[in-house]
Amino acid sequence: MTLPLIPTTLVGSYVQPDWLVDRAKLTGSPPPRVRSSDVWRIDEDQLEEAQDAATLMAVREMERAGIDVITDGEIRRESYSNRFHAAIEGMELDEPATITGRSGKPIKIPRIIGPLFRRHAVQARDVAFLRENTSKTVKITMPGPFTMAQVSQDEHYGADEAVAMAFADIVREEVADLFAAGADIVQLDEPWMQARPEEARRYAVTAINRALKGAAGTTAVHVCFGYAYVVKEKPSGYSFLPELDACIADQISVEAAQPKLDLNILKDLPTKTVMVGVIDLGDQTPETPEIVADRLRAALEVLPPERIVAAPDCGMKYLPHEVAFEKLRALADGAAIVRESL
Numbered sequence: 001m002t003l004p005l006i007p008t009t010l011v012g013s014y015v016q017p018d019w020l021v022d023r024a025k026l027t028g029s030p031p032p033r034v035r036s037s038d039v040w041r042i043d044e045d046q047l048e049e050a051q052d053a054a055t056l057m058a059v060r061e062m063e064r065a066g067i068d069v070i071t072d073g074e075i076r077r078e079s080y081s082n083r084f085h086a087a088i089e090g091m092e093l094d095e096p097a098t099i100t101g102r103s104g105k106p107i108k109i110p111r112i113i114g115p116l117f118r119r120h121a122v123q124a125r126d127v128a129f130l131r132e133n134t135s136k137t138v139k140i141t142m143p144g145p146f147t148m149a150q151v152s153q154d155e156h157y158g159a160d161e162a163v164a165m166a167f168a169d170i171v172r173e174e175v176a177d178l179f180a181a182g183a184d185i186v187q188l189d190e191p192w193m194q195a196r197p198e199e200a201r202r203y204a205v206t207a208i209n210r211a212l213k214g215a216a217g218t219t220a221v222h223v224c225f226g227y228a229y230v231v232k233e234k235p236s237g238y239s240f241l242p243e244l245d246a247c248i249a250d251q252i253s254v255e256a257a258q259p260k261l262d263l264n265i266l267k268d269l270p271t272k273t274v275m276v277g278v279i280d281l282g283d284q285t286p287e288t289p290e291i292v293a294d295r296l297r298a299a300l301e302v303l304p305p306e307r308i309v310a311a312p313d314c315g316m317k318y319l320p321h322e323v324a325f326e327k328l329r330a331l332a333d334g335a336a337i338v339r340e341s342l
Contacts, residue, residue: 006067006308008335012141014058015324031079032094033151035108053077066332069137072130081143082295087122090114096181097153111153116166124181131182145171145207151200152165164207171211179216185221197239206246220251224314234259242268258282261301277313279327286326292334310335
């Protein structure tokens with residue numbers, strides 16, 4: 001990878017076009033943990049081709065905005081996690097359980113009814129498609145083992161830590177396939193560490209390290225408070241973050257813009273590059289490049305520039321399309337301002 005100082009990237013998702021998804025259904029409920037095929041506007045026999053076309057559009061928009069590390073925009077997913085859940089043997093998605101989600105509302109989650117194992121590589125084709133269609137550095141995201149364990153009801157293993165380790169073994173297999181398919185960076189999404197910090201302190205780092213052991217490229221872990229369209233008020237500090245300096249991931253991704261994070265907490269990640277959220281996804285007014293630059297300068301008071309990656313707070317899939325693109329352009333232009341000053 002050849003990247004500039006303070007490179008820019010998405011956390012993962014970009015906006016799916018309205019011709020591909022029913023936006024009212026997409027936004028009418030929390031991110032699904034089980035199948036939610038009714039969000040697609042395209043018939044199943046043509047869906048993959050349509051998703052490829054929409055992914056290519058997203059890639060071109062990231063390039064046009066000036067983003068340095070390109071993702072596939074998670075265009076093929078109903079949520080950040082359920083596509084991967086659906087590819088794992090031993091999980092029952094058609095007769096789910098119900099728990100209280102991070103927003104306090106009931107959500108349906110898959111049940112674990114037998115030994116967990118991966119039927120096939122889930123996202124290797126996504127990476128290969130992305131690699132074929134851009135010359136830039138590419139990143140792919142997937143749910144992490146701790147979060148997958150938290151949004152599954154165990155009816156087989158008998159211990160939550162055993163569930164997380166089973167998921168970690170599956171994630172490790174997938175990570176290997178993703179790098180083999182051409183990924184430069186693989187990111188694990190672990191939002192539930194923030195929601196359940198006590199459980200996270202017991203075994204989250206162990207699970208992440210097991211999942212990333214032997215990874216053939218750069219790895220990242222994203223920790224967030226939840227999508228801005230669901231979580232309007234966010235705390236100004238993390239309940240679980242310094243502990244991640246003990247994990248083997250190279251990068252840690254944090255929300256900082258919307259929650260107005262006290263960036264001094266980043267001093268507790270002395271061995272990590274930090275993806276700093278400088279785009280507020282709870283505000284639909286696009287930032288100016290100068291606002292982004294100011295947020296990055298605040299990060300520079302805590303971290304050296306070579307340990308900063310500029311990013312949105314979280315996934316962008318719930319923003320209006322035109323707003324998302326303008327925010328991306330401000331992200332790239334704001335980082336360029338700071339980069340030139342350095």
